[in-house]
Amino acid sequence: MNWDVETLSRIQFAFTIMFHYIFPPFSIGMGLLLVIFESLYLITKKEIYEKITRFWIKIFAANFAVGVASGIVMEFEFGTNWSTYSRFVGDVFGSPLAAEGIFAFFLESGFLAILLFGWNRVKPGMHLFATIMVAVGSILSGFWIVVANSWQQTPVAYEIVEDFGIRRAVITDFWEMVFNPSAMVRFSHVIVGAFIQGAFLVMSVAAYYLLKKKHLEFAKISFSIALVVAALGSLAQPLIGHTHAKVVEAYQSAKLAAFEGLYETQTNAPLYLFGWTDPETRQTTGIAIPGMLSFLVHGDTLGEVKGLEEWPKEDWPPVNGVFQSYHLMVALGMLFIGLTLFTLFMLWKGKLFQTTWLLKLYLPAVALPVIANQLGWVSAERGRQPWIVQGLLRTSEGVSKSITTEEVAISLVMFMIVYTLLFFVWLYVLDREIKHGPESVQAYEAGFKKRADKMDIIKPH
Template sequence: MNWDVETLSRIQFAFTIMFHYIFPPFSIGLGLLLVIYESLYLITKKKIYETITRFWVKIFAANFSIGVASGIVMEFEFGTNWSAYSRFVGDIFGSPLAAEGIFAFFLESGFLAILLFGWNRVRPGMHLFATIMVAFGSMMSGFWIVVANSWQQTPVAYEIVEDFGIRRAVITDFWAMIFNPSAMIRFAHVIVGAWVQGAFLVLSVSAYYLLKGKNIEFAKRSFAIALGLAAMASLAQPILGHTHAQVVAEWQPAKLAAFEGLYETQTQAPLYLVGWTNPETRETKGIAIPGMLSFLAHGDIDAEVTGLDAFPEEDWPPVNGVFQSYHMMVALGMLFIGLTTLSLFFLWRGTLFKQTWLLKLYLPAVALPVLANQLGWISAERGRQPGSCRDSSGRARASPHR
């Protein structure tokens, strides 16, 4: 490996952002569960739900603090590691980041004080409202960050201008930039993934208490509600992922081709379940379903899917790395569906909490959604390096990050 400044900057930034991204999904997932637990407390007046809410609020606050601290480091690295890029697209990229601070972070952090210290100081309804605002603010933070990142994936509504000999990109339509072609589906995919991660944290801790025979009522109720959210979110992910893949097929065909190791443009393109791809020999070997990629991307088994041969080789993403990270993410998603569906079956039978083998699986399982979310971002970011996208007329062109 050539250890030049660019490579070292990439490694440092990758480490920073991957460490940071451990925490926001926990905040988003826990935030929604806090709303559910506290709402149940106000509706049923059962003290156990207040106990559950108070416990998870402490975990939420600790996680939120680390997320904020690590996020500040990431923001500074935009200027230290990618100063030229920041100057070039700062007018565009900086807009959603500024909106995140003004409209989301301040909302979340402002009501966080009431959430943490407002017990017995404000009315229960006001405290629930604060909890809702914190959860909403955490999701809106995710929205603005995804908007900024999605513009890099599918850049629209900008033009290149030159001032005093310096070229830079400027916004031509603010709302078109926000609602760029990939923003909404990527936001939904990210948020639902965060719900899975937050729910699995609750499932893991609750399973620990159940196995230890401590705080049984607390653990059972926490577990059951988190399981419902985890199952719902896990089942929704394949649908959202499918829609996202269709957007990638239209706007980032090189990325989709790398996802599936598709080197030749073809009809009845296969979908690989597992495999290994070799960019040097341009071969992909593994277990594949013939025609399924064509069907998923275009709704027609005979549809043509653009392969990597449509792009200069120097514009290819790192194919095997993207192929493997994408397929591992999908495999983990299927695992979450199987695990949560099986758990719901035992819950329906009334025997869930007697299945100690299943509860033991949940102890380390908290790490799996973290890994899945990390793999998703790796696939998205490496898939666009250098990659290509399409403009509004459908013509392939280089992404402005280059």
């Protein structure tokens, strides 16, 4: 591998964004569950739902804090490592990022204080409204980020202008840019993946309590509700993914060909379940369903699917890497369907909470949606290569011209050290809160009064 500025900058950005992306899906998924838990509390007036909501708010807060901290760096990397890219797309990319800050992050962070500290200070209905606003804000944040990224995948509503010898893209229609051909289906795919990831975190923690035989009512209710969310999300993903694949075929055919290791344009194109592809020999081996790719794309096994031979080899993505990441993502999606449906069946039969081996599966299973979501982005971004903006700007052309290999390497090592420490802090906080467990409402009230008394002592008179 050539360890030049471009390669190191790509590794650095991949590392920082993949680390950051551990946390937003947890926030989005848990935001939905918090709305469900607190709504059930207002409807039933049962103390257990208040207890559940208060506990998961603490976990949500820890996750939200690390997500914000880890995401700031990426914005600076656009200027330091990818200044040529930033100049080219700044007029386009800046609009959805500004919208994300104004309409999403401010909404989310503005109501976060009420969510965290408002239990004894606002009415229950107002607190639920704040919870909903935080959840909506987190989803809107995902929407605007996906819009910005989707324009890179399927650029529309722009014109290229040149100022002082510098080319840049300028928006000609804002809303056409927002609802570009891939934006909504990719947004749906991302958000449902986040719901699944958040639900698996709740099920993992609940399974821990069930195995320890602690906080049983809390754990059973939390697990059951999260299981329904995870199952519905898992069932929805293949349908969304199918629509997404059709969009990819229409606008990024080389990416779809790489997904399936398809080198020759053909009808009756096969769909590989798993395998290995070699771009040097242009051969793909593995278990495949003949004609299924053509059928999924065109609704007809005789439909023609373009192979990589249609493009010069320098325009090919890294085929085997994209092939493997895509198929592993799909395999995990199928696993989620099977696992959640089987668990729902065990719940319906009344045997779930006595089936120790199944509960033990859910302890490490929290990592699987994280991996699946990461693989989805790896497939999408590496599948777009060598373009940083599809058909308009190559990745090699987007890198900054004024930085050196040594500067990028040093900053990469520093980021790795800082992010590793941040990750262990996050794990420590989660471990502490989970081991402490949910408290009774009376304990929460006593703790709140104690903190309020301390504030009364130290405030000036």
